Amino acid sequence: MLDKKEILASVLSIEGIDKKEIYGLLTETADPSKGDYSLPCFKFAKVLHKSPVQIAQSVAESLTCLPPPFVKAEAVNGYLNFFVDGKECAKQVLGEIAEKKENFGNSTEGEGKTICLDYSSINIAKPFHIGHLCTTVIGGSLYRIYQKLGYKAVGINHLGDWGTQFGKLIVAFKNWSNEERLQQYGMQELTSIYVRFHTEAESNPSLEDEARAWFKKIEDGNEEALHLYNLFKEITLREVQKTYKRLKIQFDSYNGEAFYNDKMDPILQELREKKLLVEDGGAQVVDLSAEEMPPCLLVKADGATLYATRDLAAAYYRKRTYDFYKSLYVVAYQQNLHFRQVFKVLEKMGNDWAKDCVHVAFGMVSMESGAMSTRKGNVIYLEDVLNKAVEKSLEIITEKSPNLENKEETAETVGVGAVIFSVLYNNRIKDIVFSYDKVLNFDGETGPYVQYTNARCLSVMAKVGECTAEPDFDAVDNPEGKAVIACLQRFQSAIREAGERYEPCCIGRYLVDLCQSYNKFYLVHRISGEEEGVKSARLLLTNAVHVVIEEGLRLLGIGAPQKM
RNA sequence: GUUCGUGUACCUCAGAAGGAUAGAGGGUUCGCCUCCUAAGCGAAACGCCGGCGGUUCGACUCCGCCCACGAACGCCA
Secondary structure, rough: OOOOHHHHHOOOOOOOOOOHHHHHHOOEEOOOHOOOOOEEOOOHHHHOOOOHHHHEEEEHHHHHOOOOOOEEEEEEEEEEEEEHHHHHHHHHHHHHHHHHHHHOOOOOOOOEEEEEOOOOOOOOOOEEEHHHHHHHHHHHHHHHHHHHHEEEEEEEEEEEOOHHHHHHHHHHHHHHOOHHHHHHHHHHHHHHHHHHHHHHHHHOOHHHHHHHHHHHHHHHHOHHHHHHHHHHHHHHHHHHHHHHHHOOOOHHHHHHHOOHHOOHHHHHHHHOOOOOOEEEEHHHHHHOOOHHEEEEEEEOOOEEEEEHHHHHHHHHHHHHOOOOOOOEEEEEEEHHHHHHHHHHHHHHHOOHHHHHHEEEEEEOOOOEEEEEEOOOOOOEEHHHHHHHHHHHOOOHHHHHHHOOOOHHHHHHHHHHHHHHHHOOOOOOOOOOEOOHHHHOOOOOOOOOHHHHHHHHHHHHHHOOOOOOOOHHHHHOOOOOHHHHHHHHHHHHHHHHHHHHOOOOOOHHHHHHHHHHHHHHHHOOOOOOOOHHHHHHHHHHHHHHHHHHHHHHHHHHHOOOOOOO
């Protein structure tokens, strides 16, 4: 579909003004009575030494014929306003959506380019709580958004599968658990013995020494230690897979911290050769004082490597393996400095691709009672939230649609969708104070509202049935219909903006706009019982809205029930 | 203390290359189902867009200073 602004910019030539500038200034008009698109001419006044009013006037007069679907240009108070032919627009867009279906909005801009996305990146043996939700669903959504824009997306779950906590787990396991219990109770067992370790270690500090010894055994490749290590990893991954399935999240790689253990030496070697690694207080750091940052610590005084060291190794590995166009890190903003340092070190090492590494930061999730803490036990498990949302959804279905066949399945889609939507609807950077009241509200700007509108579209289509008559586009050429058409046309630019800004909320916001416009249309204009041409055009509109909602929800990782 | 981020309606938030009268939703009050799904739609009320200066024909948007809140700031990740 051709961008309307491009069409306009191509025919607008103003002496001494760059086409690109014209394109940039063109906007959709807020007030439809003034026109559909508009060009403010104030900027040109200085260059042309004429008043904006005069400029708008003379350009309007010079435009003898406009390309379709534009029909009229009008100069008002220094603005040049353009009107489109509503019928022509409707015919174009609705025709295109009917033809392309879910492929509507696809783009080829990413062809041949790969985008790496590091998201979710869970810690082994730690429960999945609402704090992990943002990175998981933001990353999952961006993954699909880039695919839709034609990129090859690589989803990476950078597992936290290394560190002294594994020594602690082994000690705890050997003292208070066994394989049968672990297989039976899974994560619950892992969490509870881990918590027990901490409480017992307070009175018995020798446990900490034992834990260190066991971690050393893992590093040295001791058979028993490795067996248990792998068992903990297996159980965690098996269990989290259920959550990922509910959230429609996928990964192409689970290479985590352990994977990079043997890949850091060459990086450190290179840093030494380039004289970037200096000794400081026993540790080895890259000095970043010239870039007004604290030094980046890469090797501890005891010789052990750090988080940043592994991230450097991972960045190199990803560049080599995937030759990425961009490499995104969907990680909370607390790690802002860390990523600025790592990217800067990559740059100082002479990698021009350091500029393609982006920290996609998001805000903190806290509880009304304060910050979450696994140790203190005040966490909210994601499964609990999802289950409560599904339960609430089932209550509403039982009340409003008692005859629905697949109640449980629908409740799952609606409940989980509500939770995902609530996270993806606002700017990433906003902090979230978790509240069941908000997540469990299904009215207004929510996932269920969007799903409901889709179900409503499907219901209309099912009731009215097939209609083969030639559509009469006058039937949608009214203020409500025009608003829907304008929204439908914006789908691709919403996806593009989401991709450019790494902001899935652009999609969510767009969907709510679309639903609001359709619901208004639906209230004013009847579809069934109208004459064939009218019915046909309005059905085409309804189907287009349905197609775009379903595809938009898919990009967010949310399902769309047929009925609800 | 330094750096980064955030401040828009009672609440939660949109407002990305400065543009016409600052928008939604929740909540509150009042309306709309003999007719396509009322998880819907409409109306009312709610605003010195944190404050003060500056740039501009024009600033919620850009610049400077200040205030409030949050985060990070060397051997965790």
